[in-house]
Amino acid sequence: MRGPRGEPPPPRDLDRWRRAGRIGAAARELGESLLVPGASRLEVAEAVETYIRREGALPAFPANLSIDEEAAHFTPPPGDSRRFAKGELVKLDVGAHLDGAISDTATTVEVGGGGRHAALRQASRSALEAASALLRPGVGTRELSDAIERAIRSQGYRPVENLSGHTIEEYLLHAGTSIPNASGFSSRELRSGEVVAIEPFATGGGGAVGNGPFGNILRFREAPDPERAPELSELYGRFRTLPFCLRWIDDEALRARVLRERKRLQTYPVFVEVRGGYVSQAERTFLLTEEGCEVLTP
Numbered sequence: 001m002r003g004p005r006g007e008p009p010p011p012r013d014l015d016r017w018r019r020a021g022r023i024g025a026a027a028r029e030l031g032e033s034l035l036v037p038g039a040s041r042l043e044v045a046e047a048v049e050t051y052i053r054r055e056g057a058l059p060a061f062p063a064n065l066s067i068d069e070e071a072a073h074f075t076p077p078p079g080d081s082r083r084f085a086k087g088e089l090v091k092l093d094v095g096a097h098l099d100g101a102i103s104d105t106a107t108t109v110e111v112g113g114g115g116r117h118a119a120l121r122q123a124s125r126s127a128l129e130a131a132s133a134l135l136r137p138g139v140g141t142r143e144l145s146d147a148i149e150r151a152i153r154s155q156g157y158r159p160v161e162n163l164s165g166h167t168i169e170e171y172l173l174h175a176g177t178s179i180p181n182a183s184g185f186s187s188r189e190l191r192s193g194e195v196v197a198i199e200p201f202a203t204g205g206g207g208a209v210g211n212g213p214f215g216n217i218l219r220f221r222e223a224p225d226p227e228r229a230p231e232l233s234e235l236y237g238r239f240r241t242l243p244f245c246l247r248w249i250d251d252e253a254l255r256a257r258v259l260r261e262r263k264r265l266q267t268y269p270v271f272v273e274v275r276g277g278y279v280s281q282a283e284r285t286f287l288l289t290e291e292g293c294e295v296l297t298p
Contacts, residue, residue, distance in 0.1 A: 017287065024057075062217055137289075219243045219244070
């Protein structure tokens with residue numbers, strides 16, 4: 001979902017972006033309230049996505065429910081019977097969109113409480129606060145990365161160096177600019193009108209993630225040929241290039257067709273910490289304004 005692009009236009013219809021942000025934030029809070037011992041992974045994901053639809057938006061991507069050493073990109077498959085257990089560290093990552101105006105927001109929950117992972121959760125939250133305090137037109141991505149890394153290391157943890165925040169454009173969740181969680185990787189000044197997701201990941205492990213198993217999330221790289229693959233072309237009309245999952249496809253034959261075409265689609269592996277360290281995440285979406293920034297997903 002990343003790639004170099006030209007100068008992005010400022011987002012059109014700011015009320016649409018603000019509403020998508022409010023819906024995404026409320027969906028995040030709903031999901032957090034449902035993450036209790038014994039809760040069904042499938043039911044939590046579907047409840048979050050149903051709420052977004054009921055509010056008049058669409059999920060910008062399947063609800064991510066990544067556990068312990070998993071950093072991101074797991075969503076329950078159809079028929080998943082697994083349930084959350086006390087003490088699991090869940091990264092709940094939620095997105096909503098209104099005609100392509102996207103919000104992206106995440107939190108980390110220790111199922112059942114107990115506080116065993118309180119310091120790790122605080123490390124990612126502190127990093128988010130440190131970076132967001134600097135957000136304004138003209139700030140460099142390196143300055144934001146420095147602030148994120150300092151905040152995480154000050155808590156005794158490591159940033160996940162190969163994950164990053166990102167700019168967002170219409171129907172493009174990860175646009176052309178990344179905001180790495182460690183310093184020294186990139187430098188560009190942000191501009192007024194850009195929409196930016198800041199998402200620090202902290203870990204007690206090796207400080208990087210590798211690819212794990214398929215996380216049940218896919219994305220069209222480009223529009224399919226409507227003559228060769230009319231069913232897939234219809235799906236593209238629903239999802240465009242935003243991530244989706246098989247749970248959103250009711251027809252079993254069409255699900256099977258999608259899986260057969262996986263080589264033509266982008267598939268998302270679960271990101272797993274390289275040394276098995278637990279991972280925490282915190283994320284909010286911001287709009288850069290002439291005065292500074294506006295939090296779209298409070």
